[in-house]
Amino acid sequence: MHLRWLLRLVERRASPRALGVVRITVGLAATLKALELAPVLARMDDPATLRIPYLDGLDITGAGAAVLLAAWVVSAALFAIGARTTVSGVTLGVLLAGIFVSDQQLYSNHLYLLILLVGLLTIGRAGSALSIDAWLGRGRDEVPAWPIALLRAQVSIVYGFAALAKLNAAYLSGSVVAAYLRRDGPIAIPDGWRTFEVMATLSILSILAEGFVAIGLWLPRWRAAALVVGLGLHLTIAIWFDPPIQLLIFGLMILPAYLLFVDTRPRSRALVWDDSCGFCGRIMTWVRRLDWLHVIDPIPSSDAKAREALGVSQAEADQAIQLVWHSTGRRASGFAAVQRVLQVLPVSFLWAPLLRLPPIMALGERAYRRVAARRSCNVALRTAAAAEAQV
Template sequence: MLTIFRAFFGMLCMLKTLDIALRADDLIGMLPALAASLIWFAAAVALTLGCRYRIAAAVILAISVILPIVTAFQWYNQHLYLIASICLILVVNEYVPTLLRAQLSIVYGFAAITKLNESFLSGTEIYNSAVQRTFWTTFINVDPPVWALIGVSVFAIVVELFLAVAFWLPRLRWVALLIGLCFQIGMLVLMTGGALSLVRLAVFGFLMIALYLPFFQKELDTMLPKIQHRWPLLRRLDSPSAAA
């Protein structure tokens, strides 16, 4: 399972390079942005391939910590907190599945709690972040009633609280998987407002989906040998020496 997670996470970090390059260029200049992007991308490739992945994770962790200090990158909104937390777990390399599962609950739980405010519960944030975005204005282009916006806002909080807990319960795990996939993909479709927005939402959405994987460790560990037998090159990703 960790092999699949690590490769998936590495690919998402590669995608995050676009966000860093485009945003950091405006904030710290072209050359520092290019250097940070290239180092980040190289570390992400190493992480994906399982080549000295703990060192690669440490590099991404360091950049994730430094960027909000030297630029206007936000620790939470740019998802650097989530990336840094996962990298720290990979670097420490102890109790990895359990800590990744806990990270999912922390993110969903915190997201739900922060939405318990008048601005979100009134439907204003849903209106600004979804109704005024590309998909809605292109394919629907009708303002929903206030009661619908309030209902969707409450529903989003309930879903996040449910996902924070349900993955831990075997009877609800597959239901949580289905709801979580629909929730994250729905956010990606409805909230995208441009290329940079698409990259950020895709990175965050699929990071959360990646955190679903540790809850299905038994199933994935059964599946991985079959995949590696079919594609022998993938055995390199699971090599013990790759962690050094």
């Protein structure tokens, strides 16, 4: 009785496409991580270097840095492109875990997270879509939803504990932030700004941001804000904290996983667009190209039957594009529809919520109306014909 929620969770199926996007970026991050760790692994080859194994006999770095790195890069690349994904995922996961436990100096939160992500993606059959496997006919339309739930949980755990661990006097004093802020280059933070007030404020803001992302991603009302805050957090630390490469790789690993929180059910939204307009056609070509999750169900406005089934009149379709949620019949039109489409495209879902800010929305609406009015199409002809018919 009490385990019914657990049964429902393990019975649920989901589209593998968002998982495929995460697999690609995690594979890329794993490849970059190999390059970043290459000098460290090379140093492990030097007998003069200190060794601190967790347990004797677990050291696989004796195989040689070059061999390990080659195997790491190849399996990560195969995992990213989704070639024999289960095999490449297991190989990559075992290799990373072997390197991870071979010496304590190789520990990093990022490597640890990478192992967990590769493991969950492999269990979740992340090669079922957007992969070579799928291209060769080994794809699936549905995969178990529980590994996706675990990936979501892992994302929240990372941010939640990162925030909780910062609740200490040293961090809240701002001294930690001051120590890690960039000191060199054109965007270095001057020493004059490293005051208690500024640094302590930044420290508190960082804790609030991490805590908000951990919780906000689960709440539909706050999800869009959490996406933007998470993106801002990662961009900020990658730009102003050291070392930037590690932080960029971390962002590449975890930010795409936010997509797993977004409602991206395939063909869940109909987009009614004016197919008599060349400009609109070009835009729709790009929407189709970038809609890797197949969320959008494009309906040309000339398809009267499909359009009317959605409750969209020809006049409304002529005036602006109409996005209709199949499940609820909810509708957005014009710039709001553009914004909602961008929110489900993997290339834009993180920053698209910013377009909902009132000043940007107002400017966007104005720009949309101007572009829509100037588009070359048959709307004018249809309008004139309709007026003539009424006369």
